[in-house]
Amino acid sequence: MYTGSLACFLKCSKRNWEIPVFTVLALAPLFGPAFAGGLGGQITSVFIICIAALGLNVMVGFTGLLHLGIASFFGLGGLFLAILTVPMNPLEIGFLPAVLVSVGITAAIGTLLGSPALRLRGDYLAIVTLGFGEVVRVLFLNLENVTGGTQGLGPVPPPGFGVFVTGIDLGREFVVDSRWFYYLSLVILFSVVLLVRILEKSTLGRAWVAVREEPLAAATIGISVAKVRLSAFTIAAAIAGLAGCLSVASIGTTGDPNAFGFNRSVAILCAVIIGGLGSIPGTLVGVTILFGFDIVVIPWVDAWMQRLQSQVFETNLFALGSWRLALVGIALIVVMRFRPVGLVPSRRFAAELQESQQ
Secondary structure, three states: HHHHHHHHHHHHHHHHOOHHHHHHHHHHHHHHHHOHHHHHHHHHHHHHHHHHHHHHHHHHHHHHOOOOHHHHHHHHHHHHHHHHHHHOOOOOOOOOHHHHHHHHHHHHHHHHHOOOOOOOOOHHHHHHHHHHHHHHHHHHHHHHHOOOHHOOOOOOOOOOOOOEEOOOOOOHHHHHHHHHHHHHHHHHHHHHHHHHHHHHHHHHHHHHHHHHHHHHHHHHHHOOOHHHHHHHHHHHHHHHHHHHHHHHHHHOOOHHHHHHHHHHHHHHHHHHHHHHOOOOHHHHHHHHHHHHHHHHHHHHHHHHHHHHHHHHOOOOOHHHHHHHHHHOOOHHHHHHHHHHOOOOOOHHHHHHHHHHOO
16 A cells, blocks of 8 residues: 555656655755755745746747846836835835735736737847846836835835734744745745646647747637737736745845846846756756856855865965856856757757757
């Protein structure tokens, strides 16, 4: 009986990879005390970027629309959350209502951006989204009375601020123990993965793929190309805005607006490409490799190398962090050369690329 149950679990896990992966991630903090401190915060940041990357994958992977401004929606979601929750503003409301309002506004902005860009594809659409991202960044920098400028807007109250459950101050727990944000981000990431997976298998998801492959053929069978593309803009913006809300809530401020600029958008796009366009697990793998290396591995390696070099030399001769962009570039070149479909490609996209090469 035990063997049969184990075999059934393994068979189910092959088709539903989310079960073993998220189970391991949920159990990890129980066996690692470091998750209550810096390590938990670092991994939480990776989870949050995974959420934003899933939104970008809807645009680039499913619909075939090149988007270079996903970080701007990431920043907008966080900004609206801060405006609605910081004590200095009269609109101060709870965390959950603020998240819902922020995601809704971000989705509406995504719809407004998508409306005039519906007839554009390729380089032209990329230029529009790039321009929008730069407009948002400059607005963040110059509207200091609203956004806080380079200093950011804060302090943003943590989730559960002012809420007590059996004598426990939830807001304080989110501040002192990184595992609370870790689990909150993990639950939301799991929910977004399921949502994107459902959308991928739905009629809308099949319409995205049809528009990506051949818009004219999709139109001839009754698919509204404009509505399908607009839905991708809206959903991608909403998911990125949700990620921005989590990011701002976790650090307590909107931070430097330059963090939501072109460089962040391209980095997320590179993670999606490395993992595999149109692949949900590929997107998560790409972000884990790219941003996990940047956020988790590099600080640990640099700290270890600093201790090692200080025992031999008076100054530090080498820091891995100063080479991060070069390493990312090398990784991207290697993947595109030997694995152009990505590390974990979707079956459909891999088949399409194989057909085009034959």
